[in-house]
Every structure is written in structure tokens, then in C-alpha cells.
Amino acid sequence: SAALSAPLPALERIRADVQAMHAYLVQSSEGLLKLDAMENPYGLPPELQQALGERLGRVAINRYPGTRFNDLKAALARHARLPEGWALMLGNGSDELITLLALCCSRQDGEQPAAMLAPMPSFVMYPLAAHLHHMDFHAVPLRPDFQLDEAAMLAAIESLRPALLWLSHPNNPTGTLWDEAAMARLIEAQGRAGGIAVIDEAYQPFAARTWLDAARQRPAEHAHVLVMRTLSKFGLAGVRVGYLMGDERLISQIDKARPPYNLGSLNIECALFALEHASVFDEQARLIRQERERLQASLHRLPGTRPYPSEGNMVLLRVAPEGAPASEAAAFARCVFEGMKARGVLVRDVSAMHPMLAGCLRLTVGSASDNARMLAALTAALADAL
Numbered sequence: 001s002a003a004l005s006a007p008l009p010a011l012e013r014i015r016a017d018v019q020a021m022h023a024y025l026v027q028s029s030e031g032l033l034k035l036d037a038m039e040n041p042y043g044l045p046p047e048l049q050q051a052l053g054e055r056l057g058r059v060a061i062n063r064y065p066g067t068r069f070n071d072l073k074a075a076l077a078r079h080a081r082l083p084e085g086w087a088l089m090l091g092n093g094s095d096e097l098i099t100l101l102a103l104c105c106s107r108q109d110g111e112q113p114a115a116m117l118a119p120m121p122s123f124v125m126y127p128l129a130a131h132l133h134h135m136d137f138h139a140v141p142l143r144p145d146f147q148l149d150e151a152a153m154l155a156a157i158e159s160l161r162p163a164l165l166w167l168s169h170p171n172n173p174t175g176t177l178w179d180e181a182a183m184a185r186l187i188e189a190q191g192r193a194g195g196i197a198v199i200d201e202a203y204q205p206f207a208a209r210t211w212l213d214a215a216r217q218r219p220a221e222h223a224h225v226l227v228m229r230t231l232s233k234f235g236l237a238g239v240r241v242g243y244l245m246g247d248e249r250l251i252s253q254i255d256k257a258r259p260p261y262n263l264g265s266l267n268i269e270c271a272l273f274a275l276e277h278a279s280v281f282d283e284q285a286r287l288i289r290q291e292r293e294r295l296q297a298s299l300h301r302l303p304g305t306r307p308y309p310s311e312g313n314m315v316l317l318r319v320a321p322e323g324a325p326a327s328e329a330a331a332f333a334r335c336v337f338e339g340m341k342a343r344g345v346l347v348r349d350v351s352a353m354h355p356m357l358a359g360c361l362r363l364t365v366g367s368a369s370d371n372a373r374m375l376a377a378l379t380a381a382l383a384d385a386l
């Protein structure tokens, strides 16, 4: 329109690097089976919907969130069995916590920028938060099997002395659960380098291990370690509740940067309600893990593709022929992605995220019927693409 093409000097006030950024991709999913964002497919059972509605109707929405905010912290501490001497803070999704950590570790103008280190491919919000807060982001490539390159990570920790080391455990988008001993050595090295290690356990409901066990068993080695979780993959992605746990001295500092009322009262009440019915969500997670194994087995039978092992509620699938040049592999994956979409199924084409992912799709594990529909669409789209 004419209004949009008129000059807008105020735009120059927005940082040039922000103007040059790509926005986080939220794909439109209207009319499609949504298997692109690692959501829980089951939703709230009807009898709980009614009870939740009644609870929400009584929330004092004229007041800022107060005591119920603290009740939620206490309920999450019980739910996670918070290690002794640790504290917990809340974020509007763990995305907000990632931003707050970068904000707290970034330095003022004139000082050497602080470094952030993560293996890559991993969660895209880590580099995004680093860039927004003028931290230097350093990526260490994963090995071809998507496990940690321990020697390269150790060398990076020693030379960069990063303020923040991120380990997504399990990793998004690969689904990998890192080798435990390698992880312990990296965390120890990060402690010696005087930095913070953040273990991002967004996919913990589907994983065989949690790093909280190590923190409980060896507390002295974990004063510099933060463990981050979210209720999103537990079944509450729409409610936006993430939480960060660690030594109370660290948490109390980071919590100062949090906007005071960062979680809405309705969302707090929803999360409390869900935790009172945790067994319902635990059972859903069990079903998803079971479906993941069934899906993996079916994908292994699909000729020409390679599913990677996963401890999350997603499976990374290489659809392009192994060894194809990156651009050809990416074009092939795009074609399969579009073919699936034309058949009503939305997954995520991760080819553009990282060169190692060229030719890969990330499939969220849905219900048994969702997965059957996805497999049918995938099989047909692959046949068309070949």
C-alpha cells in the first residue's frame, strides 16, 4: 500500500543486524497434519478440559500474577526433584530463558565480547540469542554420526573460555542423547575454564537419562551447571512455561533480568493444573516413546532413507541419497517435503539449517494414526521424487 512504501526514518533506529536477520520460521499449518514442531499429539482429555475451564474461570485476572507464580515454582521443584541447594526460575517458555542467559552473560561496549559455544547442528535459538546480545557464537560441528566431537569441543572450551556452553540433551534436531562420559568431561572442562554449562532438557520426557541425576549424585561438580526444562513437550506447548534450575547463587542473579510478570495468570493456573494431573501426561509421553520405536522400525524398512537414533519425540530422516552434493540433497528433501505437504502432512525440512543436514527431514512423532498417515505421505512423496 501507499502507507507502506512511504519513507520511514524511524526504521533506521532499528539495528542494522536485526534488520538483516531472518525471522524464526513458524510454518503455516492450516488444514495440515502438523508434525513439524515436536508437539504432543494427544491434547487434554475431555473430562480434564471441563475441570480446567472451571479453574480458569476463577482466576483473578484483574491482579498481577503473585502467589500462584511461587506455587508453580514449588510444584515444578517437586516435579523435577530439584537437587539440594539448587533454585528454580521460570521463563515464558525456555526460549525466554535462552535469551535471558545471553543477556546476562553479554558484556558492555568496549569489552571483549563473551563467547557462547554449542555443538552444531543444534537448537537455532542459541546462535540467535548470541547474535542479538552481541555474544560471539562458536559452533563445533558434530561428528557424521551426530555424536559430540569431544576433542574439538575440549579444544574450543580451552581456547575460547566461553561464558556459556550449550548442550541440548537430547539434541534438537538430531534426537541424539550424548555419550555420558564425554558430556561429563566437557562439563568439567567448562567448570575449569570458569564458564557456565547449560544442559537443555526440552526433550527429557522422551529420553532414557536426565543430567539432574548426575547433579544430585555429584553436587560439588555441578555448581556451574544449569539444567533447563520446559512443559512444552510434556503437552503444554501453548502454555509457554520453561524453567531453569541450578545453584541458587547463579539462579538468583539471572532471575534479576526476568521481566517481573513474565508468565500470565491463566498460564500459571494451566501449568499447576497439569502438574496435578502429571500421570496423564506421563502416560502420553510413554505412548509417544512407544510410537517413536514403531515409527523408527517402519522407517528402517523404507528403502533409500536413513533414520537416525532418537531419544526425543522426533526422528531425523535422511531422504536424499547418501553422498549426494549438498545442493542436490537439499533440492531432493525439498521435493519430498512438498510432496508430503501436497498430501496434507506438514513436517520440517531442515536442509537449510546446517550443511550436515542437507537432504534431511525432521519428523515429529505423532499418534499411531498420525504416523500411519505420515508414512503413507512420505512413501508416496519419495516415489514421486525419485
Ligand code: PMP
Residues within 6 Å of the ligand: 037, 038, 092, 093, 094, 095, 096, 123, 168, 171, 172, 200, 202, 229, 230, 231, 232, 237, 240, 241, 242
Ligand atoms: N530447547 C530446545 C532444544 C528446543 O528444541 C525447544 C523448542 N523446540 C526449546 C528449547 C524451546 O521450547 P519452549 O520455548 O517451548 O519451552
